[in-house]
Amino acid sequence: MSAQQNSPIASVSLTEPMDQLADKLGRSFEEYGFAIVADHGIDPALIERAEQMSKAFFELPEDAKRAYFVTGGGGARGYTPFKTEVAKGYEKKDLKEFWHIGRTLAAGHPLEAYMQPNVWPNEVEGFRETFEALFAAFDEAGRRILTAIAIHLDLAPDWFDATVKDGNSVMRLLHYPPIDNADGAVRAAPHGDINTITLLLGAEEAGLELLSRQGEWIPVQPPKNALAVNIGDMLSRLTNDRLRSTIHQVRNPTGEAALRSRYSMPFFLHFRPDFVIETLPGCINAAHPDQYPDSLTAHDFLAIRLKEIGLM
Known part of the structure; x- marks a missing residue:
């Protein structure tokens, strides 16, 4: 186990009784916006295969990777080059490159217009099959976590x-290269996630931190193959900030760690593009009036945020 076992963030197993799981996750998400989730059902062999393929892709020559950059695509699919994304409110671009895989919809699907087709690299054998399987496994784990959240919020399990069925979820393969000259930039500047919930694999190496209500940075370092799960802005808005979308960062390492790459795989679980985000009545009371009286669709919310972080 990592040092995370001494953390105030909840560490749970998805095999726990649902009422117990809902209570632990709910309280941790309300206070910290994060939880560590083990026994999530994603096959460790699949994770290992995916990690190897991610590394193989990022080791390709720069021109080979850039061949998969989708011009005007907002980074939704394929490759996004190093130092492209910028955290909201920051000028220095993050020290990372990444690849995005989205949901594959059948031709003629009602939501087809909202989701670009996936791009698959020819250079890494088995890439598509591996990451389509991992996408489906993330999707199922996320659904189970959302069931616990619904119970915590006194909603039907x-x-x-229905809110996430065929949602615009995105799996990101992340590579933070060795740090040569940061020039004031960081691997991932402090930010909140846009989506509903994020499920992250590969955070066992130190660096990921969340900002507490007291203004302290708390390390998030799950055991290998466990998930770091956090609330995104869409769910925070839906719950009138009862569940917190917490600011977090990936700080630059020092010493020998700065000389090696860091890899991770977050799954940004999204609502359906046509889902209307409007504050849940059960999250509004005299002490907590509605902070978001104006509703908007998940698609419109995403478009606003992608512009803020430099991807559109």
Whole structure:
């Protein structure tokens, strides 16, 4: 186990009784916006295969990777080059490059216009099959976590099922190269996630931190193959900030760690593009009036945020 076992962030198993799981996750998400989730059902062999393929892609020559950059695509699919994304409110671009895989919809699907087709690299054999399987496994783990969240919010256990069915979720393969001259930039500047919930693999190496209510940076360092799960802005807005979308960062390492790459795989689980985000009545009371009286669709919310971080 990592040092995370001494953390105030909840560490849970998805095999726990649902009422117990809902209570632990809910309290951790309300206070910290994060939790560590083990026994999530994603095959360790699949994770290992995906990690190897991610590294193989990022080791390709720069011109080979850039061949998969989708001009005007907002970074939704394929490759996004090093120092492209910038955290909201920051000028220095993050020290990372990444690859995005989205949901594959059947031709003629009602939501087809909202989701670009996936791009697959020819250079890494088995890439598509591996990451389509991992996408589906992330999707299922996320659904189970949302069931626990629904119970915590006194909603029907399946309340979120329809809101995320065929949602615009994105799996990101992340590479933070060795740090040569940061010039004031960091691997991932302090930011909140846009989406509903994020499920992250590969955070066992030190560097990921969340900002507490007291203004302290708390390390988030799960055991290998466990998930770091956090609340995104869409769910925070839906719950009137009862569940917190917490500012977090990936700080630059020092010493020998700065000389090696860091890899991770976050799954940004999204609502359906046509889902209307409007504050849940159960999250509004005299002490907590509605902070978001104006509703908007998940697609419109995403478009606003992608512009803020430099991807559109």
